[in-house]
Amino acid sequence: MVFVQKLKKWKYEFLAIVLVVIYLCSFLMSQCYFTDIQQFEILGIKVNNVIAMAIRTQIQMLFSVLVALLCGRKYFLLVVLINLLSLTAFIALAVSRKSDAIMLEILFYTVVLLVVSLIYVNIKKMKSRITKLEAKEKELRKLAFFDGLTGILNRNTFIYQLDFHIDCFLDKNVKMYVIFIDVDDFKKINDTYGHFAGDAVIKEVALRIKNVIDEEDIVGRLGGDEIGIIIKRNIDSASARAYINCIRQAISSPYVIDKEELLVTVSMGVAEFPSEGTTSSELLKKADTAMYHAKAKGKNRIIYFSDNKI
Numbered sequence: 001m002v003f004v005q006k007l008k009k010w011k012y013e014f015l016a017i018v019l020v021v022i023y024l025c026s027f028l029m030s031q032c033y034f035t036d037i038q039q040f041e042i043l044g045i046k047v048n049n050v051i052a053m054a055i056r057t058q059i060q061m062l063f064s065v066l067v068a069l070l071c072g073r074k075y076f077l078l079v080v081l082i083n084l085l086s087l088t089a090f091i092a093l094a095v096s097r098k099s100d101a102i103m104l105e106i107l108f109y110t111v112v113l114l115v116v117s118l119i120y121v122n123i124k125k126m127k128s129r130i131t132k133l134e135a136k137e138k139e140l141r142k143l144a145f146f147d148g149l150t151g152i153l154n155r156n157t158f159i160y161q162l163d164f165h166i167d168c169f170l171d172k173n174v175k176m177y178v179i180f181i182d183v184d185d186f187k188k189i190n191d192t193y194g195h196f197a198g199d200a201v202i203k204e205v206a207l208r209i210k211n212v213i214d215e216e217d218i219v220g221r222l223g224g225d226e227i228g229i230i231i232k233r234n235i236d237s238a239s240a241r242a243y244i245n246c247i248r249q250a251i252s253s254p255y256v257i258d259k260e261e262l263l264v265t266v267s268m269g270v271a272e273f274p275s276e277g278t279t280s281s282e283l284l285k286k287a288d289t290a291m292y293h294a295k296a297k298g299k300n301r302i303i304y305f306s307d308n309k310i
Contacts, residue, residue, distance in 0.1 A: 147221040150206035158220025162280040176273035180287035183225040184265045184299040200257045212250040265300035
């Protein structure tokens with residue numbers, strides 16, 4: 001990859017060097033107009049000055065357009081500088097003597113400057129549009145997989161991840177925990193403080209969960225004020241329970257929303273894989289059922305589906 005990048009850079013450098021060489025040849029040949037030299041020799045071959053200038057002019061145009069198309073801003077400025085110098089040289093010639101060939105050269109360099117400028121401007125516009133399209137594509141891709149409010153996985157992606165890990169762990173005797181979290185009295189928060197406050201609470205809950213969970217675990221918004229967590233590390237039951245309780249405590253500390261301090265609590269239901277389900281629908285249903293039992297028992301608590309034999 002690095003070699004390819006260097007190769008591209010060398011290619012641009014090569015084009016620029018060729019353009020400079022062509023300009024130097026142009027400058028040397030233009031002196032023939034001052035000295036009335038009609039022809040000169042290259043390796044013993046006599047070359048008509050006017051024909052040589054015409055050939056050199058076409059080559060310089062080709063390389064100017066190539067550099068403008070392929071290279072960056074600094075090379076474009078080099079193209080403009082070289083063609084401006086050539087144009088200036090022929091304007092100086094036109095002042096001292098009148099010649100159709102000289103006037104054609106002046107016209108040619110004027111056209112080249114216009115063409116390469118138009119190319120460069122249009123390339124910049126095109127790159128700007130491509131950048132905007134790429135940013136839009138990135139945004140759409142993010143919306144396809146992540147929740148727009150909280151930035152965590154959306155429901156579909158969360159379930160896809162759960163299905164994927166079920167398939168991976170089904171024959172490996174590995175435990176996995178699915179946690180269903182619901183904010184207590186969320187409707188009351190919306191009714192009392194407004195939907196802006198409700199959204200702020202959900203964002204803060206998601207942020208606190210992201211900050212406290214292990215980087216290997218998965219968190220997603222299942223809808224409304226419901227959030228799911230997948231503990232996909234093979235940890236024992238005691239460690240899992242202590243860990244889940246730490247998550248609940250992190251969520252339940254006071255919130256400051258629009259300068260108002262709110263005490264937000266959550267009810268949590270937990271289902272264990274594979275003993276309590278081997279599909280995403282089974283695990284989510286049992287974790288959801290356990291969560292509703294947590295609410296029925298006074299909220300702000302964790303209920304394990306296995307403990308209550310629901």
